[in-house]
Amino acid sequence: MEHGRRVDLLNCADEPIHIPGSIQPHGALLFFSAAGLLEGWSANAPTLLGIAPEPGIPCASLALPSAALELLCDYIGPADAEAAPSMVPVSVHGLEFDCIVHAACGRIIAEFEAREVGADEVARFAVKAHASIDRLRRQKSIEGLLSSAVDQIREFTGFDRVMAYRFRPDDSGDVVAESRREDLVPYLGQRYPAGDIPAQARRLYILNTLRSIVDVHYQAVPLLGAPDAAPLDMSHAVLRSVSPVHVEYLKNMGVGASMSVSIVINGRLWGLIACHHMSRRLVPYSVRMAADVLAQVIGSTIHSIEARLQSEMVERSTATRARVIADLVLDEDPLETLSRHAGAIMTATASQAMIACHYGKLLAHGDLPPGLAEAIVASLPENEHDLVLRESLGDWPPALHAQLGKWVGMMALPFDPGAGGWSILLRVEQIEQVAWGGRPEKTTALGPLGTRLTPRGSFDAWYETVRGHAQPWEATVLGNARLALAELVRVMTSRRAQLDATRAQLLAMLGHDLRDPLHSINMAGMVLEKGNSQPTLGKRIQSSTSRMQRMISQVLDMSRIDGGLGLGVALEPVDLTALVEDLMDEARMAYPTIPFQLTCDEAAMVNADSGRLGQVLSNLLSNARHHGEAGKPVRVCVTVQGREAVVEVSNAGAPIPPELAATLFNPFKRASLNNPRNRTGMGLGLYIAQQIVREHHGEIAYRHEGNEVIFSVRLPLLDDA
Structure with missing residues (x-):
């Protein structure tokens, strides 16, 4: 044998x-x-x-x-x-x-x-x-x-x-x-x-x-x-x-x-x-x-x-994923949602930085040098539908090597490929000094069976510094990331379908709602052409053109938001109380039969775009006037609570049904269509108001209290106020 x-x-x-x-x-x-x-x-x-x-x-x-x-x-x-x-x-x-x-x-x-x-x-x-x-x-x-x-x-x-x-x-x-x-x-x-x-x-x-x-x-x-x-x-x-x-x-x-x-x-x-x-x-x-x-x-x-450790990691990751998806369903801007949960996402994935981009807008979290986030996004493949993984310097395009620094590990989730939507997680390089048990390479020596390749003879520690590698992405993290990607894509697909339906609805609404003011302007023009001057015709033309201008402005704002461009607020110190008083004076002049009351007016300075903030408050005053009980006042209160300025606009009225309250800040609400008390509304006002407040790092909310409908706007006070 x-x-x-x-x-x-x-x-x-x-x-x-x-x-x-x-x-x-x-x-x-x-x-x-x-x-x-x-x-x-x-x-x-x-x-x-x-x-x-x-x-x-x-x-x-x-x-x-x-x-x-x-x-x-x-x-x-x-x-x-x-x-x-x-x-x-x-x-x-x-x-x-x-x-x-x-x-x-x-x-x-x-x-x-x-x-x-x-x-x-x-x-x-x-x-x-x-x-x-x-x-x-x-x-x-x-x-x-x-x-x-x-x-x-x-x-x-x-x-x-x-x-x-x-x-x-x-x-x-x-x-x-x-x-x-x-x-x-x-x-x-x-x-x-x-x-x-x-x-x-x-x-x-x-x-x-x-x-x-x-x-x-x-x-x-x-x-x-x-x-x-x-x-x-x-x-x-x-x-x-x-x-x-x-x-x-x-x-x-x-x-x-x-x-x-x-x-x-x-x-x-x-x-x-x-x-x-x-x-x-x-x-x-x-x-x-x-x-x-x-x-x-x-x-x-x-x-x-x-x-047990894996179960704990999965549990944390699952909870984070569930919170992100739940908020993404409700929020209009996916970048804002991802940004709000960035800390929890990085903790769940053992990452040290995160980049999110959508429609060319980019947000970064972590100690990234200037320009690196943009360069990383530019290096990603177009129309990718699966995770993109990089674990070492060699996995990156050579042109980026000098710019990457310590950021050599990456896991990118393409949640909306058509719109350039990426959620990117980064890991830092793990510089490791390896104590090898002798030099690991093979050596030629005279062994018992003659001259040949033999095992090493020295097992003294031989140190080697290993660079350019990040901690590999664990199977648990990758599995959870694929689940998250599938859910993100599902939400974005649903949102895109809803957006397409909304656009179709918008065209139908514009065709219907612009017809009346255009007809009024046309009729007034015909009367003026015949020379029968009437004092009410000028007011009718002014009213109709203002209504059309308001609709067109809302549609333009809607387009900017959907395109991920934002509304472009220009922030400067603003006396919030003075702004509220001016808007209420305008409302009293325009609607002398409706009592507008300023019930409290604490001094409050905020960092804001006065035009955009005025748009929010005007919308709230208009809603209160349209929907409040006849003969009852519209009340406004400006207070300071901690490090926030709070404006509350209230009107007498029954509580909004829960199913409608859940969609108050959605565009093109069914409740806005054919509403006899708000014939000129398209349902965009509160949606745009919410976006404006968010760009001011504030919050807008609804509640019902003491037989009154109350909308509140919270804004951070100016640091030196």
Whole structure:
């Protein structure tokens, strides 16, 4: 049977380590067909076990201890049967062995591993292991769990050094916990490259979670049998010989014996417990199995901790997403919504900056240098409908490299591609000083098998500064971002459909509402043409043209808002009380039959556009006049509350029904159409008023109190007022 193949670093990635054709010499191996007929044996089996093996003889014909034969008989069955290992202690010619039997790949494998300690000592090991399991289950953090684990495993196995590795997404591994003999050089904090564990070795680490090398200076014992026998798959064998490259690697580290226990979570090699001894060491099979159970407990506990942390992150992200979507449904400006929730969004995604843009308007949050936000937006693809991810400097267009600075991580959500709508999250560069366990690159040297590529010989920490990389976007963050993107697109699609319907409605309304004033102007013109001068015609023309001008102004304002341009307020110090008094004087002159009362007039200075703010207050006065009960006054009150100026306009009237109150600040409200008390309204007034107040960083609201309808406007006071 084939064994002892020449291997170096050029071909170790292809080495068939599961069929080495040899075993370690501290035991003997026999393998049988599924029917129990001998197919092969290790070369030392006749001497260690006192048998005379021949191909094809039944297992019962071998002079093996009765306990071993009984265990073997339990495994005889169908050729495709797979069976987990079982162990029974046996004695052969005064030597103690652990007989381990398992079935795999149509064969039954019996291994006789020498045991150098008595049953009483093994029992004491088991008691220690059980106590360790209980202590580990009480750990609440991964760091505390692994730190405790290496201490516990070293205590009951007796290794000189026990380390916990945690693998990164690129398969490199960090030593995150270590328990060692005091005179040994510490490896804690060092990183080992992915190439230290080839792909086929990772597969075996998952398939067989425990591997032991009793003495790195061992001479492999070949397997014998029929010349045409298929190689024996030893993936689950405890005596399996290991790769000569790995043996050389351990020798270069000064290690005499090793044991590794895999930490496997959901079928993924999460980490390793690596045990090193500076001389030969044989840990009994039962103790190794206790360590294996311990690793399973570690994996289960890590999985629970990670699941809890992930659940908390998902819960926070879901709550933030729900709040953003709920506000986006109600708000007219998506940028304002995203800006208001920027802090929560950045916290939920572990981002340090955020950019939002729509219709060419851009808002940025975070420590971004001037011009960078615009450059980032310009670098994004047009008409993209999926997330755009960048995690390192190399993912960005070269022209941006010099301008990016520390901002190398990006996740961009195209929530409205047609309008250039992006929500962009940024992460900073993680400058990391990596302590490699020796230089990670391959070197050519004279090894035991001649001049070839060999494992590195120095494991002193070799430091490398890694730049240009941000923390990769976690699967949880990406999953939540895709859900958020889908909901954002749904809201924007719904809004676009509503906008299209609104535009159609606007055209119909303009066609209807402009017809009357145009007809009046036309009739007045015809009368004037005939020379029959009447004093009322001038007023009629003035009234109709004012009505048309008001409608056209509202439509223009609506277009600016929908286009994302804003209303363009020019802020300056304004005496709010004086502005209110002027507007009320105008209202009294225009409508002398309606009592307008200024019930309170505290002095209040605000930073405002007096024309636009006057537009808001005039709209509120007009609404109060139209909708208030006949003969009842329209009251206005100006007060100062904390750092805000508050203007309240009230009129006597019943409360607005809840279903109408919910749409008060929406454009083209059904309640505005064909309203006999507001025949000239298109439903745009309050919508535009709200946009104006928002551009003043204020709020406008409705409430009903004491048989009165009250609209209030809150504005921040001037800083030095």
